[in-house]
Amino acid sequence: MKADAMLRSYPGDVDLDHDLLTRALEALAACAQTCTACADACLGEDMVADLRRCITTDLNCADICTTTLAVLSRHTGYDAAVTRNQLQACVAACGVCAAECEQHAGMHEHCRVCAEACRACEEACRELLASIA
Amino acid sequence: MKADAMLRSYPGDVDLDHDLLTRALEALAACAQTCTACADACLGEDMVADLRRCITTDLNCADICTTTLAVLSRHTGYDAAVTRNQLQACVAACGVCAAECEQHAGMHEHCRVCAEACRACEEACRELLASIA
Amino acid sequence: MKADAMLRSYPGDVDLDHDLLTRALEALAACAQTCTACADACLGEDMVADLRRCITTDLNCADICTTTLAVLSRHTGYDAAVTRNQLQACVAACGVCAAECEQHAGMHEHCRVCAEACRACEEACRELLASIA
Amino acid sequence: MKADAMLRSYPGDVDLDHDLLTRALEALAACAQTCTACADACLGEDMVADLRRCITTDLNCADICTTTLAVLSRHTGYDAAVTRNQLQACVAACGVCAAECEQHAGMHEHCRVCAEACRACEEACRELLASIA
Numbered sequence: 001m002k003a004d005a006m007l008r009s010y011p012g013d014v015d016l017d018h019d020l021l022t023r024a025l026e027a028l029a030a031c032a033q034t035c036t037a038c039a040d041a042c043l044g045e046d047m048v049a050d051l052r053r054c055i056t057t058d059l060n061c062a063d064i065c066t067t068t069l070a071v072l073s074r075h076t077g078y079d080a081a082v083t084r085n086q087l088q089a090c091v092a093a094c095g096v097c098a099a100e101c102e103q104h105a106g107m108h109e110h111c112r113v114c115a116e117a118c119r120a121c122e123e124a125c126r127e128l129l130a131s132i133a
Numbered sequence: 134m135k136a137d138a139m140l141r142s143y144p145g146d147v148d149l150d151h152d153l154l155t156r157a158l159e160a161l162a163a164c165a166q167t168c169t170a171c172a173d174a175c176l177g178e179d180m181v182a183d184l185r186r187c188i189t190t191d192l193n194c195a196d197i198c199t200t201t202l203a204v205l206s207r208h209t210g211y212d213a214a215v216t217r218n219q220l221q222a223c224v225a226a227c228g229v230c231a232a233e234c235e236q237h238a239g240m241h242e243h244c245r246v247c248a249e250a251c252r253a254c255e256e257a258c259r260e261l262l263a264s265i266a
Numbered sequence: 267m268k269a270d271a272m273l274r275s276y277p278g279d280v281d282l283d284h285d286l287l288t289r290a291l292e293a294l295a296a297c298a299q300t301c302t303a304c305a306d307a308c309l310g311e312d313m314v315a316d317l318r319r320c321i322t323t324d325l326n327c328a329d330i331c332t333t334t335l336a337v338l339s340r341h342t343g344y345d346a347a348v349t350r351n352q353l354q355a356c357v358a359a360c361g362v363c364a365a366e367c368e369q370h371a372g373m374h375e376h377c378r379v380c381a382e383a384c385r386a387c388e389e390a391c392r393e394l395l396a397s398i399a
Numbered sequence: 400m401k402a403d404a405m406l407r408s409y410p411g412d413v414d415l416d417h418d419l420l421t422r423a424l425e426a427l428a429a430c431a432q433t434c435t436a437c438a439d440a441c442l443g444e445d446m447v448a449d450l451r452r453c454i455t456t457d458l459n460c461a462d463i464c465t466t467t468l469a470v471l472s473r474h475t476g477y478d479a480a481v482t483r484n485q486l487q488a489c490v491a492a493c494g495v496c497a498a499e500c501e502q503h504a505g506m507h508e509h510c511r512v513c514a515e516a517c518r519a520c521e522e523a524c525r526e527l528l529a530s531i532a
Binding site: 117 | 400401402404405406407408409410411424428429431432433435436437439440442443444445461465468469472473474475476507508509512513515516
């Protein structure tokens, strides 16, 4: 990720804390890919029928993180209300996905890793949200 | 769009009102494409420098509508909190984008059409949200 | 969809045939949503373990259609090579997804509807591609 | 990114070279975010009217990388034709975006960083493609 270098080269003021934003961007990219991979790994398990809810929360969390990452990467014409609401949706999705994956973490390593990525992303988004709310 | 036919063939109960959901799915697909096209049309205008904020709100609204459309298309392992929060973010993004496009609607037909699509999507999402909140 | 109205209000020349493009944009939006819904319906079936490949082809086709729709909605700074290659990827994804869903069409109505959406999108993208290749 | 850990925990065989795949996943995530940020930085420049084509190639490259990243994260029901065609589209988009950004690299640091991310992603995708073609 070159999020830090891109922020430094932005031709204007960025309305968000540089360090909190960089951490959130990196956590969002990691969480989106991990959730996509976890949905796929759950789909490949023998017990896929017991992992339906995990697959859906993974897919939703991946989509929501990808969109939140894009919104947080735009500073020209920044709108605090759009950013705040999308961050709030992301905190909710990461929290729900983490809680679901944690239930399967003892049995599936991909769920353990994914729960970790979701918790890290939830926290990074929550801290960024707190700094602008 | 085949949203209605797909909902009827879903092998389980859908936790959302069928008509409100169908209307929201169609409004979201229309709004996402219209906002992507409006950002591109603004970028092609001579006065692009005056349309920066419109381009960003269009791009954010397109991404948020696309993700909300995907989340609302998933009923297996449905989670009301994820749906509610993402709908709330979508209502905010559509409202901000509509208000921005309305300021240019007299000068640019693409902004007039886009503002309409955003208001329709904002209302469809708001009604669906009210039905589950 | 307001694809036709947005194309008419574009402030420049569009390098693609208006009718073929409009048809492709509508087919892509329909196919993306239908594939997302079909993946979710397959996940909800008792026989989900037999529908793994269908779920993955649906998810890939949905993502590829969504991106192709966005690329085809941008005319400012149009690049024929990017458009052609993404259209080719979309034709491939739609063809693979249609063939997979057709195998389950007799048993699952959502696969029958989805196969139809994929074939319509494959054809619309193929015709648009032929017009620019 | 936890791409390596997720690949190791996948409950089946992965049809792609582990190291080339991991490198591609990381390059795609970096390129998608960098292109989104470069489009936004170009939009914020005084000379935005001269950067129109750069903004569009950035937006297209970001969308195509995000979709390619998702496709490459799915191994259950893997289809070589879908993967190959999407990788080919990604190589094309990254090459076009790199060439465009390189023209502005002397004047805009964000374009210099973005060109680097695009070239790295182009190469990682090309090597992965060569290993499966």
